[in-house]
Amino acid sequence: MGLPAGTPDGATGSWGPVLAYAALSASNQMLWLTYTPFTTDAARHYGVSSGAIGWLAEIFPLVYVVLAVPAGRLIDRNLPLWLGTGAALTALGGLLRLAGDDYLPVLAGQLLGAVAQPLVLNAVTAVSAGYLREGDRPTGIAASSAGIFAGMVLALVLGAALGSGHLAILLTVQGVLSLVAGIGLCLALRRPPNGSAGAASAVPLRAVWADAYIRRLTGLVCVGFGVFVALTTWLQALLEPVGVSENAAGYLILAMVVAGVASCSVVPPLLARRQWEARFVLTSVLVGASGLVLLAALPGVGTGLAVAIVLGILLLTDLPIVLELAERRAGAAGGTASALVWLAGNAAGLVAALLVQVLVHRPAAAFLLLAGMLLLGLPLLRRPGIGGLRRVS
Structure with a gap:
């Protein structure tokens, strides 16, 4: 026997939040792998070691391990609030890296993106459950998952194209994409999800x-x-x-x-x-x-x-x-x-x-x-x- 059921099949579906979520998750993963394609050049640009640049990516899984389960519980209790928080942190993280041509603003921006990641990734099924009819959920979860991996591809492609010699342009493009995705999701979440808010509080x-x-x-x-x-x-x-x-x-x-x-x-x-x-x-x-x-x-x-x-x-x-x-x-x-x-x-x-x-x-x-x-x-x-x-x- 399973745990308590979620949204009934007869509920009205809305694809807007699902598509906005896919864009946001792509942006968050893009921030994670920003420096992976050009680690050595980035270290030379900021005047730090390659290990310090490695931390800009490694901080994401480390923070995720710590916050994964608490973030999942928060998503279950109030999806719009906490996913919206993840969207805001992702946008702020992308923009903070533009605060100065220095390592510390970049590290701070990556940290904000890393804190946002568990709030974003853990909502991959909750968005489809909250906004789609039951029969549409497999398609919604597939689209959301594709957005996550598309962000990895985007990071690799943009990094290879702009990372060496065009770092300011790369960070500006990624910052704008993160801001647009964050605003888009927050607007899409104005409609409350189907089902009872905080229903998961009864599920230990x-x-x-x-x-x-x-x-x-x-x-x-x-x-x-x-x-x-x-x-x-x-x-x-x-x-x-x-x-x-x-x-x-x-x-x-x-x-x-x-x-x-x-x-x-x-x-x-x-x-x-x-x-x-x-x-x-x-x-x-x-x-x-x-x-x-x-x-x-x-x-x-x-x-x-x-x-x-x-x-x-x-x-x-x-x-x-x-x-x-x-x-x-x-x-x-x-x-x-x-x-x-x-x-x-x-x-x-x-x-x-x-x-x-x-x-x-x-x-x-x-x-x-x-x-x-x-x-x-x-x-x-x-x-x-x-x-x-x-x-x-």
Whole structure:
């Protein structure tokens, strides 16, 4: 039996807040990865070490780990207030970086964006639950998830185009985009969501985590998102021994994320209509593991591109599938369930990246390790109680 139900199917739907949320989440993720494509040049520009520039990105997952669950609870209690707060912090963070051509304003702006991130990411299912009819929610969650990953792509593209020599223009463009997205979402949230405000206050956190179905969904995110994070972190180093350049590896990662954005925006709703979620996740595990074994045996640009695209489509599409199933299960505690899913995925990504780092000079072993991690999802798909990922209420 699931947790308390949320918005009924007969409620009037509104796509405005969902689309505005997708734009805001893209802006927040764009701020996170602003300096990733040109770390060395940024360090030279601000007169600091490369490690100091690394902190501009690393502060986001660190703050998220601390604030994930409290932010999820706040979203469940009052979605417009706290998501609006996340929108305001995202806009202010983007603008604060323009306060001076110095490292400290940039660090302060990144910190505001990092505090906003859990308020934004944890609302990925709550916005669709609050503003869309039940039958439209898979599409809404897919669009919202696509916005999150599109922000990563936007950061990489803008950073590559403007980061070296045009930093002021880059920060201005990102600041304006963040401001427009923040204002747009706040305007969209003027309409109250469907359902009872603060309904999740009756659902203790321990009740959400005690649900075996929720725990197994977080386990599936651990194996899939953990592998994705490890690949985006170490793919270049793992393919360097066979002559894959840094630029080529960057294009492989970009292809993986772009393929995932395209897939997760359209595929999950199609699967939901046919209740084929379990088949897709099972395919992700088996095909993804096979692709990583292929990379271990035949590393190179060609195999790297093919496997990167396939893994992007499979692993990134799994995330909105799991988030939508968690929202259906958790009902009024959907923000808390999303927080647990995101927290598990980020923690697993950190662990996977550290394990691959140990094997970075043994690429075949690293790829086989990641394949083994994916296969850990098989028992979670087969255990009684998760119902083959069937919808539960």
